Amino acid sequence: MxxxxxxxxxxxxxxxxxxxxxxxxxxxxxxxxxxxxxxxxxxxxxxxxxxxxxxxxxxxxxxxxxxxxGSAALESLDFSKQALPYLKKLMEDVQETVFMALLSEKDLVYVAKIDNNRSIRTTAQPGSHKPLYCTGLGKAFLAFMNEQQKNQILDSTELLPITSHTITDRLELEQQLEIFKQLGHSIDDEENEEGLFCMAAPVYGADNSIQAAISVAGPKERMIKQRNAIVEKLLLTSKEVSASIGYKVGQGQP
Incomplete structure (x- = not known):
């Protein structure tokens, strides 16, 4: 009743x-x-x-x-546990470090990290927070979230230089985000940590909005050599994780 x-x-x-x-x-x-x-x-x-x-x-x-x-409900879904088998398979396929992150207000928070035996040292660890504008995972959120949310976040974010490669011009960043939308994935080219190259893809939920992001990160030279293969595996994994949390193929993307 x-x-x-x-x-x-x-x-x-x-x-x-x-x-x-x-x-x-x-x-x-x-x-x-x-x-x-x-x-x-x-x-x-x-x-x-x-x-x-x-x-x-x-x-x-x-x-x-x-x-x-909403945050409590999101956490109760335990995306990282749901995604873990897919993330492990991705790590095994590409032999690089794999991450998963959720959005926490205007930052990202890492919820999973799958190390490879040749992983490089990084400050990114589960539970740690990073800005969106200078990380592959963060730029996946900015590229694939709705325009209003993206603008609200960028309006309240100071684009500080984290490394010499960090994009600090908003127009340039937004132009890059448009390219990422076309590619279906985002890139961090030593913008948060020197020497680290990262590619990230969105994870969609049942409501057709981005719920999480996953990434592959490693030394730039090594990542570039197998870039196409990594992108292929990354996008396949993002689709599998999306399906596991309720996204239905064919719904389209925001």
Whole structure:
């Protein structure tokens, strides 16, 4: 048996997820065909409890409490455990270090690292955070997430030089991201660590949005020599991991 008030809360969340600039109470009631009086009370309660936020134009948006809940739900899926067999197979195929990362606000957080016996030393370890703009995994998120989210992140990110190869010009970075979208994968050419070359690909979930990213990293000279073979294996693995968490082939990409 469904509960009407609970259903209305869910419809509000679903509606506002499609209008990231927010909606007024009147707009919400009209779009959902709810009485404006009861909508006002419902929205007021959700706002008071932190599930909605309110801007200066009296438009309501999804609130900070939902971020916490969403993050917990994401973690409960345990992407790294689900992806582990595929990541191990990728490492064995390419004989280089393989990583997996999730998005944490405007940074990436590493959740898996599969070392090869000839792995090079790197500061990237499970649990550590890195900027998006100068890492292969991070640039996969920027290239394949929606435009609004990408712009919000870049607007609040200072593009600092991590190495002499780091791209610090936003226009140049955005042009590069467009190329990556066409390629289907991103590249970090010694932009975060000297000598390290990385290629990364997006992992999509059931909602057709990027949920994670996986990468292959190693010494630049060695990576370049087998670049085409690595890209082929990387993209195949990203598709397999995506399918394992609910993405259906043929849905298309964002």
């Amino acid at each position: 469904s509960v009407k008030s609970a259903e209305r809360v869910l419809r509000v969340f679903e509606l506002l997820s499609q209008y990231q600039d927010g909606l007024t109470i009147k707009e919400i009631s009209e779009k959902l065909s709810f009485p404006q009086s009861s909508t006002s009370g419902l929205i007021g309660t959700l706002y008071k409890e932190g599930y909605l936020s309110l801007d200066s134009f009296n438009q309501y948006k999804l609130g900070p409490k939902l971020i916490q809940i």
